[in-house]
Amino acid sequence: MAVQGIWSGTISFSLVAIPVQLVKAVEPGHVSFRVLHSKDYSPLQRRMFCPEEDRIVPPDEIIRGYEIGPHQYVLITDEELESVSPERSRTIEIGEFIDMKEVDSIYYDHPYYLVPTKGGEKAYQLLVEVMRRTNKAGLAKFVLGEREYLVAVKSTEGALALITLHYSEEILADEDITPREGKIEVEEKDRIKKSIRKMMADFEPGKYADDRRKKIVDLLKKKVKEKALVEAPEVEEEEGGGPPDLVAALEESMRKVKKSR
Amino acid sequence: MSRKVVEIAGKRLFLSNLEKDLYPSYGFTKAHILEYYRRIAEFILPHLKDRALTLKRYPEGVEKDFFFEKRCPSHRPEWVKTMDLRRDDGERMTVCLVNDLKTLIWVENLASLELHVPLARVGSPETPDSMVFDLDPGDQANILDCARVALILRDLLLELRLTCYVKTSGKKGLHAYVPLNRKETTFEDTKNFSKAVAKIMQKNYPDLVTAKMAKEHRKRRVFINWSQNDSSKTMICVYSLRAREKPIVSFPLSWRELETFMRQHDPEKPQVMHSNAVSRAEHRGDLFREVLVKEQKLPHL
Amino acid sequence: MAAKAIWKGNLRWGDFNVPVKLHTAIKEDRIQFHLLHKRDHVKLRQQMICAYENKPVSTEAQSKGFEIEDGKYIIVDPEELEQASPESGRVIEVHEFVKTEQIDPLFLERVYYLEPDAYSKGYNALVGALKEMDVEGVCTWTMRKRSYLGALQTSGRILRLNTLRYADEVISVKSLELLKIPLSEKELKIGSDLINQLTGPFQPQKFENEHQKKLQHLIERKARGEEIAVLRPRRLKPTAPDKLLQALEASLTKVA
Numbered sequence: 001m002a003v004q005g006i007w008s009g010t011i012s013f014s015l016v017a018i019p020v021q022l023v024k025a026v027e028p029g030h031v032s033f034r035v036l037h038s039k040d041y042s043p044l045q046r047r048m049f050c051p052e053e054d055r056i057v058p059p060d061e062i063i064r065g066y067e068i069g070p071h072q073y074v075l076i077t078d079e080e081l082e083s084v085s086p087e088r089s090r091t092i093e094i095g096e097f098i099d100m101k102e103v104d105s106i107y108y109d110h111p112y113y114l115v116p117t118k119g120g121e122k123a124y125q126l127l128v129e130v131m132r133r134t135n136k137a138g139l140a141k142f143v144l145g146e147r148e149y150l151v152a153v154k155s156t157e158g159a160l161a162l163i164t165l166h167y168s169e170e171i172l173a174d175e176d177i178t179p180r181e182g183k184i185e186v187e188e189k190d191r192i193k194k195s196i197r198k199m200m201a202d203f204e205p206g207k208y209a210d211d212r213r214k215k216i217v218d219l220l221k222k223k224v225k226e227k228a229l230v231e232a233p234e235v236e237e238e239e240g241g242g243p244p245d246l247v248a249a250l251e252e253s254m255r256k257v258k259k260s261r
Numbered sequence: 262m263s264r265k266v267v268e269i270a271g272k273r274l275f276l277s278n279l280e281k282d283l284y285p286s287y288g289f290t291k292a293h294i295l296e297y298y299r300r301i302a303e304f305i306l307p308h309l310k311d312r313a314l315t316l317k318r319y320p321e322g323v324e325k326d327f328f329f330e331k332r333c334p335s336h337r338p339e340w341v342k343t344m345d346l347r348r349d350d351g352e353r354m355t356v357c358l359v360n361d362l363k364t365l366i367w368v369e370n371l372a373s374l375e376l377h378v379p380l381a382r383v384g385s386p387e388t389p390d391s392m393v394f395d396l397d398p399g400d401q402a403n404i405l406d407c408a409r410v411a412l413i414l415r416d417l418l419l420e421l422r423l424t425c426y427v428k429t430s431g432k433k434g435l436h437a438y439v440p441l442n443r444k445e446t447t448f449e450d451t452k453n454f455s456k457a458v459a460k461i462m463q464k465n466y467p468d469l470v471t472a473k474m475a476k477e478h479r480k481r482r483v484f485i486n487w488s489q490n491d492s493s494k495t496m497i498c499v500y501s502l503r504a505r506e507k508p509i510v511s512f513p514l515s516w517r518e519l520e521t522f523m524r525q526h527d528p529e530k531p532q533v534m535h536s537n538a539v540s541r542a543e544h545r546g547d548l549f550r551e552v553l554v555k556e557q558k559l560p561h562l
Numbered sequence: 563m564a565a566k567a568i569w570k571g572n573l574r575w576g577d578f579n580v581p582v583k584l585h586t587a588i589k590e591d592r593i594q595f596h597l598l599h600k601r602d603h604v605k606l607r608q609q610m611i612c613a614y615e616n617k618p619v620s621t622e623a624q625s626k627g628f629e630i631e632d633g634k635y636i637i638v639d640p641e642e643l644e645q646a647s648p649e650s651g652r653v654i655e656v657h658e659f660v661k662t663e664q665i666d667p668l669f670l671e672r673v674y675y676l677e678p679d680a681y682s683k684g685y686n687a688l689v690g691a692l693k694e695m696d697v698e699g700v701c702t703w704t705m706r707k708r709s710y711l712g713a714l715q716t717s718g719r720i721l722r723l724n725t726l727r728y729a730d731e732v733i734s735v736k737s738l739e740l741l742k743i744p745l746s747e748k749e750l751k752i753g754s755d756l757i758n759q760l761t762g763p764f765q766p767q768k769f770e771n772e773h774q775k776k777l778q779h780l781i782e783r784k785a786r787g788e789e790i791a792v793l794r795p796r797r798l799k800p801t802a803p804d805k806l807l808q809a810l811e812a813s814l815t816k817v818a
Contacts, residue, residue: 014756015809023738024345025668027335027355029731033626033638037612037619041627041635044610048597049618052604056611056618064595065603066781073603074784076595084776097757102764104717105724106587106673115738125743130753136761141769147592148773150766156666157735158742163667168767172587177677178719179686188687189694195576196659196695203664205729208702211709215646216638220628223636225326230627231634242457246561250461253420257413258465315631329631339736 007144011114011127011153011160013094018127019120020092022144025111025161031216041230092151092162094138100154103137106171107152109164114153124160131155269363272340276370283322283372287507289535291372297502297535298369301510302362304542305500307553309365311382313346313356315495316373323374323504333357334371341367344383358383374504377495381448386492388444391552392451392559393496394425394437394458395486399471399479403528407435408519410470410483414462415516421560426552427519429531431503431511434483436496440555448492454559455487499549500538510538513548569705570679573688573714573721575656580688581679582654582721584705588672593777647707654703654723656714662698665713669726676721685721692716698724752811 005021012018035044047056064081065073116124131137137154142162149164265276279292298305316330333343333355342358359365359376368376380389394414396407411427414437418425425439441451459472462485471478472485489496497503497511512533514522522531533541567583574580597606609618626643627635678685692698692715699714701723713724 013760015812017809024353025733026727026731027733029335029728031628034629034635035610036625036627036635036637038623038625041625041637042612043627044612044619044624046608047611048606049609049611050599050604050606052602053599056609057599057606061600062597062606063600065598065605066593066595068781068785071603073596073598074781075598075603076781076784080780080784081777084773084780095760097761098764099761105667105670105715106717106722107766108667108670111668113733113735113738115740121741122743122745124740126745126749126753129745130750130757133750134754134757134761136757139764139769141772143773148771150769154667156668159735159738159740161668165766166588166590167769167771169771170589172585172589172675174587174675174718174720177583177585177675179678181686182719184686184690185683188683189690192578192684192687192691193695195578196691196697199575199656199658200697201658201660201700203660203700205669205711205726205732208700208711208728210711210728211648211704212646212707213709215648216643219638219642219646220630220636221328223638224328224630228636229630229634230637242453242460243561246454246457247461249421249561250417250457253417254461254465256420257416260416261413329634331629331631335730339734340739341737343737 005115006112008117009090009092011092011094011140013097013127013138016123016127017091018123019117020114020124020160021117022112022162023115025113029210029213031213031220092140092142092153094140094153096139097131097134097136098139098152100135100137100152103152103165107165109149109166111161111163114160114162128155128158128160131160267366269366270361272338272363274338274363274367274370276366281322283319283374284506284508285322285324289508291370293535294372294374294502294508295366295369297508297539298365299362300539301500301542302365304547305376305498306359306361306365307547308499308549309359309376309378311358311360311384312378312498313344313383313386314359314368315377316357316368316371317375317377317504318371318373319504320372323506327504329377330373331356338367340364346383346386356383374502376498376501378498379492379495380451380490381492385444387447389446389448389451389490389492390440390442392439392441392455393489394439394455395430395434395489395496396437397430397434397479397484397486399476399482399484401481402479402483404429404433404435404531405523405526405528406469406483407433408523408531410462410466410485411435411437411519412516412523413466414458414485417458417462423557423559424551424555426513426549427516428499428511428513428549429509429533430497431501431509431532432505436511438549438552440552440557441559442554442556443558446559448490450559451490452487455485455490459485459487499552500542502535508535509533510535512538512541515548567677568674571652571654571703571705573654573656573676573699573701575699578684578688580684582676582685583679584723585675585677587675587722593774593781644707648704648709650704650707654701654712654714656699656701658700659695659697660700662696662715665698665726666732668732670713671725671727674723674725676723686719689716689719689721692721700726 005023007022010017011020037044048062050057064076067073132155137152140151142149142151150167152163152165154161265279267274267276281291282288283291317327318330319327341364342360343355344358346354346356359368380391380393396410398407415425423439425437427435427437430436462470463472469482470485471482499511499513501511503509509532567585569584572579572581599606610624612619625637627637629635701712701714703710711726711728713726715722715724
């Protein structure tokens with residue numbers, strides 16, 4: 001397996017269960033920067049800080065709280081959080097299939113790929129091929145991290161893609177912006193259709209590049225040329241030889257080595 | 262500029278700028294570089310396998326700018342094996358794994374003259390397979406001083422029942438590797454151990470060795486860079502080319518050879534050129550093989 | 563009462579110019595937690611900490627660096643980043659039109675509604691044309707200093723812009739290195755039948771964010787001081803390859 005998984009479990013439809021791993025399908029292209037300390041360029045890390053005790057708090061001292069009033073919280077542990085939907089945490093249960101054409105693209109949130117893990121390769125292939133032939137996608141609910149998603153599992157180029165969907169209550173109404181005037185000027189529409197026909201092409205996303213990303217990369221290349229590199233400092237070493245047993249053993253060995261030379 | 266298509270293991274690769282001279286004062290083109298790596302492949306691949314590669318690219322040759330690339334270039338062929346890593350700040354990064362000849366050639370076509378890899382494999386990034394002593398000569402010291410240090414280090418480690426293997430860095434120093442190959446080993450173990458060894462060496466040979474990084478301590482001495490034993494650090498892979506005036510290779514030496522070089526007093530003698538690297542490896546096999554397989558345990562920890 | 567638009571632009575191609583206003587189309591519903599200090603329930607703050615000094619560092623003392631090698635960075639000033647930003651403009655340039663089904667959902671990011679800005683006969687006519695030809699326009703534009711690629715589509719009587727990912731941001735299926743396993747026609751037929759049996763219309767409104775509701779319920783119970791029992795997640799046993807046909811047939815019987 002070339003790629004490390006985000007989640008692993010089983011995808012099932014009716015009585016067929018397929019062991020799978022969830023992996024990324026998209027990789028953000030933006031150039032990412034590290035945040036550094038201006039004075040010595042040492043990299044900074046995000047940590048939780050207690051403003052009262054004025055210190056950094058380690059993860060085992062941290063708990064989640066839901067605010068029900070000013071300074072009033074209901075505390076929730078990780079186990080309690082997971083216990084809320086136990087059935088779904090390790091399974092993606094496809095309850096029904098739908099025709100992909102019926103899914104408005106507004107529902108799409110984030111895509112992933114599913115890859116089969118050991119023993120599941122055949123069942124996986126079957127699902128991929130059958131969904132391709134019937135042109136359908138499976139609908140399921142799925143908990144990843146802290147959230148439960150409505151997901152569509154579809155066949156794409158010989159693999160299964162899992163796309164999280166927005167719930168319908170998350171989609172804003174468009175009545176307010178829909179033009180009141182429904183009339184369409186036929187002549188204008190025909191003119192537009194003519195221009196569309198002239199500009200028809202096949203969809204090739206490779207034609208388009210992220211301008212801003214390119215400019216930032218060019219800027220970085222220019223700076224490398226100017227050798228404008230900075231270096232983070234090495235951690236200062238405290239005095240002291242090391243674990244006493246080891247130091248003693250080393251000193252003993254050193255004596256022997258020096259004697260023989 | 263010429264472009265050529267080759268087929269390796271059933272996959273097509275487009276090679277470009279083959280006559281571009283990347284070592285202009287010596288005369289070594291991209292084609293020569295690809296040929297070198299092709300011939301050294303069987304020896305270098307086991308040492309690159311399953312390690313997050315850091316490419317060091319010199320697209321305009323060794324005299325011009327270079328750049329490091331830790332992220333696997335996104336325009337890679339689909340057959341290039343990769344792994345997703347999570348960094349300290351939570352960011353995810355995809356790295357290349359050079360596990361076969363075609364990937365090695367693809368990487369070299371990108372003019373990644375130098376190949377740098379971590380001491381741990383990508384599946385277990387906190388488990389070093391070996392402990393390294395990076396011997397780096399300061400101003401007015403040279404590789405022969407490193408050789409002296411390496412020989413003392415070898416004897417010291419032998420007393421502790423640890424075997425080590427040495428290679429040239431291809432630049433000014435030597436690298437001594439102590440194979441461990443045990444899943445219980447951590448970088449904390451190897452860092453503490455190597456630090457303790459470095460300090461003892463400094464204590465006993467203060468005019469020859471220093472364990473401190475600061476420049477003023479390193480003049481005329483060999484710096485034992487124990488801090489290389491870290492999950493975030495990389496070392497030049499054995500058999501990799503170096504981006505120097507001449508195509509010199511980071512090459513393993515036998516202890517006998519090292520002793521001979523010391524007696525000859527010529528700091529150029531230990532360096533191995535590309536052609537020698539191929540013939541020596543083909544003749545004597547991979548002298549660094551044990552670094553990948555020998556299991557040893559760090560005592561007294 | 564129409565929400566305030568987030569941006570204004572002009573769809574432009576050939577001789578055509580259709581002014582529009584962008585509106586967000588998605589509103590995400592989520593229960594937010596605060597991170598608290600266990601012992602005294604003080605609300606914690608996220609800070610950038612210097613690993614060496616183990617102290618928080620204020621924004622004024624922070625710099626942005628691109629890591630080029632272990633511990634070596636190229637520092638970029640906010641002004642330089644600003645200069646690298648694309649020219650801001652109001653043009654949404656339509657480069658070409660493609661058949662709707664050609665755009666793989668993996669490329670789709672987020673939808674924005676487009677409201678006609680001042681009456682222009684172009685808007686309604688464009689909606690009609692796109693719908694009748696079942697095509698989408700591929701556009702680029704700059705908004706808030708970022709470059710966007712998107713698909714101009716219709717829904718009902720309005721236009722929408724669906725932002726697209728760039729080609730190198732979508733991971734190819736080939737990189738997954740999936741094995742090709744031969745399947746029998748029988749298995750394929752039974753599988754297809756099963757799927758068709760389980761097919762229904764897409765009715766998204768019948769799906770509720772149950773987890774959210776359960777979480778709410780948990781919070782209410784805890785607020786009342788109730789004891790909560792924690793359950794372990796059950797893991798389904800995977801179907802063995804030779805038992806696959808059996809499982810399929812059994813499923814069909816169950817469904818029929």
